[in-house]
Amino acid sequence: MIHENDPRPWQVEQSEYIHNLPWFTVRKDAIRMENGGTIPNYFVFEYPSWINVVAVTTDNQLVLIRQYRHAIAGIHYELCAGVVDPNEEPLVAAQRELLEETGFGGGQWELLMTLSANPGTHSNVTYAYLATGVELKQAQHLESTEEITVHIVSHERAREIINTGEMMQSLHLAPLLKYLLNRMGGPAGFSDLSEQA
Structure with a gap:
């Protein structure tokens, strides 16, 4: 939704790649703002689109995974997730990743939400x-x-995992929380049920 008093998009006066590898592509933009301000060195991280899946089994259980994440040197619960390959539809990527990572497939699929890891620095x-x-x-x-x-x-x-900090990935927490909130009838329902868990 666009509001009448929204800020104007920034103008890119110059752009160059600082680093260009599949998992580390960084662009430097020289920015001019509508108010006349300038940012000579604005860094943007370019990644392909990502997907993740809140997967619910036929007997109403959630499919989660655990894996080691080197940057924080920890093992936590996550959703199945992955990268959208070039020219691949996000839904196809999500179905492929769930099958490859967990062995689960089939069912009914819908887009739950679209997220940005950090809209200030990430392009995907x-x-x-x-x-x-x-x-x-x-x-x-x-x-x-x-x-x-x-x-x-x-x-x-799953509520206990969230409440005890056993899931760290914010891009996974957000859709799982949205699913649980919608399933329980909103924030009040989530609060009440989480206290009972």
């Missing part, structure tokens, strides 16, 4: 999908750089 978005009625279809099919364990948890356990 994350498409978060809700997949209901998924079933175990195959064994995991992991890449050599992936070490992922699959965990089937109840909704009550």
Whole structure:
């Protein structure tokens, strides 16, 4: 939604790539603002689109994963997630990643929300999908750089995971929280049920 008094988009006067590798592409822009202000060195991180999946099984359990994350040197719960390949539709990427990482597939799919890791620095978005009625279809099919364990948890356990800080990835917390809030009838319902968990 656009508001009448919204700030104006910035003008890029000059742009150059500082670094250009698949997982670390940084662009430097020289910016001129509508009010006359300038930012000579504005850095933007370019990534492909990302996806993640809130997956609910046919018996109403949630499919979560755990893996080591080197930057914070920790292992936490996460949603299944991944990168959208070039010329790939986000929904196709989400279905592919869920099947590869967890072995679960099928069900009914819908876009739950679209997120930015940080709109001040990141150029990409994350498409978060809700997949209901998924079933175990195959064994995991992991890449050599992936070490992922699959965990089937109840909704009550998912609330406990959130409340105890066992999930750290904010792009995963947001869609899971939205799903739980919608399922329970809004923030008051989530608060009441989380106290009972």
